[in-house]
Each structure stands twice: as C-alpha cells, then as structure tokens.
Amino acid sequence: MTDTFTFLNDELIWKVGSIGLLLWGVFIWKESSEYGSYRFWIKVIVSLLAIVSLMAIVLQPAISSSRKSTKAILLTNGYNKSQLDSLKKVHKKIKVLTYEVNNLSFENEVDSIFLLGYGVEPFDFEHFKNQSGYYIPENLPSGIVQFDYNHQNFVGKSIMFHGVYSNPKKGNRLLLEDPGGVTVDSLVLTSEVRREFLLKAKLNIKGNHTFYIIEKDSLGEVLSKDPVPVVVEEAKFLKILMLNNFPTFETKYLKNYLTSLGHEIIVKSKLTKGRYKFEYFNTEKSRIGALTEKKLKDFDLVVIDAFSLRNLGRKSFLALENSVKVNGLGVLIQPDNNFFSTSNNIGDFVFVRDKNNEVTLKDLPKKKVTKNTFLFKNEFEILPIHKNIDKEIISAYRRVGNGRVGATILENTYELLLQGDSVMYKQLWSGVIEKLGNREIKTSQWQSNGAVVQVDRPFDFSLRTSIEKPIVKTSNEYSISLRQDINLKNVWYGTTYPIEQGWHKLWVEQDSTATFNYLVTDSLYWKSQKHYKNIEENIRYFNTSSIKAQVNQPLQPINTLWFYLLFLMCSGFLWLEPKMIKD
Incomplete structure (x- = not known):
C-alpha cells in the first residue's frame, strides 16, 4: 500500500x-x-x-x-458461461456477484468490475460511481431487437410496422394480427444475421387498439406474441392550396395522392405571364387571385414552390406570413436550386452542402430516394420529420407563431410510384402533410420514448404546453411531479411508474382535451428489444475512458x-x- x-x-x-x-x-x-x-x-x-x-x-x-485493486464479476441476465470461465482462469480467486434489479451494492474493497450478459438496468448505473467497470457485451439476442411505427394514427390510414429481426431461424414466420385475432400481414424469415422487415395493416375503427406481432415456427407453433398498441383517431380532411410556377410531375402525383385521401385540393399553376390553370378536387370552384388573409383563412395548408414564394407580391407575402403566425396556417415549400443558398424569410432554414444526391431514410429502409445535394443544418428550433440512417435531417419544419413552415430536400419522389413502391411514397408524404396541415391550435402536445411501457418500469414523457404551471395526472388521479426545461419554459418532463397492465391515460388538469394514451404490458413482452437496448446503454456507459479510468482511492x-x-x-x-x- x-x-x-x-x-x-x-x-x-x-x-x-x-x-x-x-x-x-x-x-x-x-x-x-x-x-x-x-x-x-x-x-x-x-x-x-x-x-x-x-x-x-x-x-x-x-x-x-x-491499495491493490480488487476485481469482481457481475453476472446479469443472459451471460455466457464460457466468458465467465475465461475470466476466472485469468483472474484467480476473483469474486463472482449476481445482479438483482434495484438491489445492488458493492463491498468497499471491490473497485474493478467486469459485467457479463445483457447488462444492468440504466437506473442502476449510479451504483458504479466508485468502481471501474468494463462491460463485455453478449451477442445480440434472437428476435425483434428494433422496431419503429407511428402509434398515433387516423381512420383510413395504414399502420407501418418496420423492424429488425436478429438471428432469425429460417422458415419461421412473422404475422401481424389485428385486435380481432385476424392475420392481416405476414412474412417468412430467412437465415440472415440481421433481417429488416415491414408489416402493415389498414386502420378502420377509431379507438385504442392492440395489434400483435406473432412468431410461429414451420409447424405453426406460436413462439412469441408481442403487443403493438395503436391509438386511432377520426380522419381529418384538409383544405389545401397548391401554387406552382409551372406544372410539374411532383405536384401532379402529390395532388393525386392527396385527392385519393379525401382532402379538398385547389391547384393554381402558371402557364404564361398573366395566365393560370386552375384545378379543383373534392371541392367547389373558387377563383384564387392575389393572396389575402381572408382567402387563406379557408385553407389548412399551402404547398408552394420556392420560385413562386420568392416572386409573391409584397401584399400577398405579408398575407401569407400573417396567416401562418396568427391563424395557424401550414406552409410546405417545394425547393429549387436557389432555395438552399438564398434567404427564405418565412421559414429561415439553413442548409449545409452534401455530396450525395440519394438518401436512405431511417424510417423507410431498403430504398434510396433522390435528393438535392444539401442537408438541413441541425438548429435548435428545427423539428425533424424525416431523417436518414445517419440521423441527418431530410425533411423538417419550424414553428412560426401559431403555424408551421416546412420543407424537404427530397426531389422527384413520384419516381417511387413509377417503380411500384406506392407504400413508401404514401408513408413519406403522409408524415409531411400531417405535421404541417394540422391547423388546430393545441394548448398541449405530448411526446414519449415509445408507446410500449412495462409494469414497474419508468415511463418518461415530455409535455409542451402554453399552460404556465401544468398539473399532469394519471388514470388513477395521481399527480406526477414535473421538471421544467432549463431553456424552453413551455417544455416539461415527467416520469411515472405504472403498476397495472392495460391501457392508461395521462391528462392535464387545466385542459381536459390534453390527453395521452399508452399501453402497459408485462415485462415478458418484447424481451429481445429490451435486451438490445440494455446492451447499447451498457456499452455507452461503461466502455468509455472516463468510466474505465476511475480508481477507488478514498481520501x-x-x-x-x-x-x-x-x-x-x-x-x-x-x-x-x-x-x-x-x-
């Protein structure tokens, strides 16, 4: 010593x-x-x-x-016995401990710990402040380790369940089952180490519904059955004005898609100087001349190309800007080459150059989409709609007063339809239109890290609200303590620990319409995904120089x-x- x-x-x-x-x-x-x-x-x-x-x-x-370092091995769920034997051969008389959730303590003489298995729960990391820890990750578990879908949707839309299956067994099948027990989509797994998949189903009824992802072997035996909660609301039909300097294929196919959904569309395309072509879909004819706040009050969304936006008269531009700020109008700007290098003073987006002219979207995998050679600069007030697989922003919007102004760097997306990929096209544009076209001004908006919550596990959420001191309550009328964002005074964070399975609801006491529905399940569901997240969190926390360098030297x-x-x-x-x- x-x-x-x-x-x-x-x-x-x-x-x-x-x-x-x-x-x-x-x-x-x-x-x-x-x-x-x-x-x-x-x-x-x-x-x-x-x-x-x-x-x-x-x-x-x-x-x-x-003093001399004392090492120990902490065994967590799913540890590999061969890794344990190897460590015991190298480190004679090393202590072997077993991990128990929420019941973790170390003797003072233990200052260096090897972790085996799927790792400890993130909320137990605080117990390792005085120890040097090194995590030896386990191989990825077999099953669905990642998934993504929109758990809040509308009647008439489709739920798109995109996931990644790790180490599948060839011949096994994945099925998507609706709340009535009817299989609505399925696929056969292959022997790939990492298999990406997409399952979809049409949503026909409003309410809180529980779909299921089921895995069966080649003989039809059920191997797993995991819940997929979906909150379905009534479809909202928008009134959309499309302004183009000249007719384009992009506008043509977007117009057809929006019309098929039942939205009311008016298209104004410039043919020559002083001459315009008007088209009307699902609505009565109405002549649109210069823009005024009175005319724009009837619309939920304006889709306008960058050239037309730059060449709007002063009165028309002010009318558009005021309609966004005051009346909550949404604006989607269709970019051209000059849009990325000139000031667009209604959205004030900033872009950075990118050498790639194709992109693979994070939530729409296995398909490259054409884009301009730019990316959105990730600024504080930019809210992403789509990101690529490198988490760079592809489509985004900015809140401007009560409204929203958005844009995308994608171009020629109609080529997806020509290639027969209508599902991806609809998924792409539905996300953009839904984010920008909602004219309803809500006092409160919820956000969470997922719709699937487990019993006795922390469920984190955030609330963006104009209410000065919101009071959030659970289905059982219990109040949840909130902490305010240090920078954004209208953003609050909270955590709850549900103790019962089933559908639960969060709501704001000062606003009965501000509700958030989520499903609480047993911890036996989605095991593979849970283990995958644990492995990532443990690697991120333990296998860094700052953690490994810690030495127990009491003063x-x-x-x-x-x-x-x-x-x-x-x-x-x-x-x-x-x-x-x-x-």
Whole structure:
C-alpha cells in the first residue's frame, strides 16, 4: 500500500501560497531591525509555522490511500458461461456477484468490475460511481431487437410496422394480427444475421387498439406474441392550396395522392405571364387571385414552390406570413436550386452542402430516394420529420407563431410510384402533410420514448404546453411531479411508474382535451428489444475512458484541529516574546 499526500482544495494552492508568502515577507520586513540576532531567526521560523497552519486550514490536507485493486464479476441476465470461465482462469480467486434489479451494492474493497450478459438496468448505473467497470457485451439476442411505427394514427390510414429481426431461424414466420385475432400481414424469415422487415395493416375503427406481432415456427407453433398498441383517431380532411410556377410531375402525383385521401385540393399553376390553370378536387370552384388573409383563412395548408414564394407580391407575402403566425396556417415549400443558398424569410432554414444526391431514410429502409445535394443544418428550433440512417435531417419544419413552415430536400419522389413502391411514397408524404396541415391550435402536445411501457418500469414523457404551471395526472388521479426545461419554459418532463397492465391515460388538469394514451404490458413482452437496448446503454456507459479510468482511492482528511492549535501556539509566542524581553 502507498499513501499519497494531497489537498482537498488543491485549486486554491497558488492563491493561498501567494498570500502566505506575502504575509511572511511583511513580517520579515517588520522585524528587519533585529536582523542577525538569534531572536530574529526564532521569530521568522515561528511566524512561518503560523502562516503555514493558516494555509493548511484553508487547503485542507488529506491522505489518499492507493491499495491493490480488487476485481469482481457481475453476472446479469443472459451471460455466457464460457466468458465467465475465461475470466476466472485469468483472474484467480476473483469474486463472482449476481445482479438483482434495484438491489445492488458493492463491498468497499471491490473497485474493478467486469459485467457479463445483457447488462444492468440504466437506473442502476449510479451504483458504479466508485468502481471501474468494463462491460463485455453478449451477442445480440434472437428476435425483434428494433422496431419503429407511428402509434398515433387516423381512420383510413395504414399502420407501418418496420423492424429488425436478429438471428432469425429460417422458415419461421412473422404475422401481424389485428385486435380481432385476424392475420392481416405476414412474412417468412430467412437465415440472415440481421433481417429488416415491414408489416402493415389498414386502420378502420377509431379507438385504442392492440395489434400483435406473432412468431410461429414451420409447424405453426406460436413462439412469441408481442403487443403493438395503436391509438386511432377520426380522419381529418384538409383544405389545401397548391401554387406552382409551372406544372410539374411532383405536384401532379402529390395532388393525386392527396385527392385519393379525401382532402379538398385547389391547384393554381402558371402557364404564361398573366395566365393560370386552375384545378379543383373534392371541392367547389373558387377563383384564387392575389393572396389575402381572408382567402387563406379557408385553407389548412399551402404547398408552394420556392420560385413562386420568392416572386409573391409584397401584399400577398405579408398575407401569407400573417396567416401562418396568427391563424395557424401550414406552409410546405417545394425547393429549387436557389432555395438552399438564398434567404427564405418565412421559414429561415439553413442548409449545409452534401455530396450525395440519394438518401436512405431511417424510417423507410431498403430504398434510396433522390435528393438535392444539401442537408438541413441541425438548429435548435428545427423539428425533424424525416431523417436518414445517419440521423441527418431530410425533411423538417419550424414553428412560426401559431403555424408551421416546412420543407424537404427530397426531389422527384413520384419516381417511387413509377417503380411500384406506392407504400413508401404514401408513408413519406403522409408524415409531411400531417405535421404541417394540422391547423388546430393545441394548448398541449405530448411526446414519449415509445408507446410500449412495462409494469414497474419508468415511463418518461415530455409535455409542451402554453399552460404556465401544468398539473399532469394519471388514470388513477395521481399527480406526477414535473421538471421544467432549463431553456424552453413551455417544455416539461415527467416520469411515472405504472403498476397495472392495460391501457392508461395521462391528462392535464387545466385542459381536459390534453390527453395521452399508452399501453402497459408485462415485462415478458418484447424481451429481445429490451435486451438490445440494455446492451447499447451498457456499452455507452461503461466502455468509455472516463468510466474505465476511475480508481477507488478514498481520501482521509487530516483533522484541522491540529493546525488551529499550532496557530494559537505560534501567535501566542509571538505576542508574549517582546513582553518577556522587556521584563
């Protein structure tokens, strides 16, 4: 064992040392008349001891005891026995501990820990502050380890369940079952190490519904059955105005898609100077000239190309801008090459150059889409709609007053339809239109890290609201403590721990319409996905230089009483010494 001398307030060493030297110098100068006598040297030494004792009181010296490291192995769910045996061969007499959720403590002499298996729960990381930890990850579990879908949808739309299956067994089948027990989609798994898949179903009835992802073997035996909660609301039909400098294929196919959904569409396309072509779908004919706030009040969304936006007259532009800020109008800008390099003062988007002219979207895999050679700059107020697989922003919008202004760097998306991929085309544009076209001004908006919640596990959510001090309650009328975002005063965060399975609801006491529905399931569901997330979190937390470098070196402060006594003795001597000589 080796002991190291240190100071608890070592950041003050230079300041305290400089002041101490200055005081000692003043004392020596004061006693310089007695220079050369033995009394002078005694007083100089005693004064030095007095000043050093004062410095020690401020700096608080301590002894750091560095002892031989004691290692241990922590076994978590799914650990590999061969990894355990290998570690025990290398480290003789190493301690072996078993992990228990919410019941984790270490003996003081254990300061270096190897973790095996799927890892500890993230809320137990705090127990490793004084230990050097290294996580040896387990191979990915077999099953669905990642999935993504929109759990809040509308009647008439389709639920698109995109997932990743790890280590599938060839011949097994995945089925999507509706709440009535009817299989609505299925696929056969292959022997790939990582299999991406997409299952879909039409939503016909409003309400809180539970679909199921079922895996069966080649003989039809059910291997797993995991719930997929979906909140279905009544379809909302929008009134949309499309303004184009000239007719384009992009507008043509987008118009056809929106018309098929039942939206009311008016298209105004410029043919030549002063001449326009008007088209009307699902609505009565209505002549659209210069834009005014009165005319725009009837629309939920304006789709306009960048050239037309730049060339709007001053009155029309102000009418459009005021309709967005005051009346909550949505605007979708269709970009051209100049859009990315010139100021667009209704959305104020900033772009950065990108050499790629194709992109694979994060939520629409296995298909490349044409794009401009730019990306959105990830600014504070930009809200993403689509991201690529590298999490760069492809489509986004910005809140402008009560409304929203959005854009996308994608181009020629109609080619997806020509290639027969109508599902991807609809999924792409439905996300954009739904984000921008909702003219309804809500006082509160919810966001969570997922729709599937497990019993006795923390469920984190955020609430964006104009209510000054919102009170959030559960289905059982319990209030949830909220913390306010340090930068965004209208954003609040909360955590709840549901104890019962089934559908639950969060709601704001000051606004009965502000509700959020979510499903609570047993911890036996979605095991593979849970283990996958745990592995990622443990790698991120433990296998970093900051965590691995931690060493257990307890500091033992020296009792400052000794320095007070030394100072009193020295100062007493310096006070008495002149009086003793005079006597």
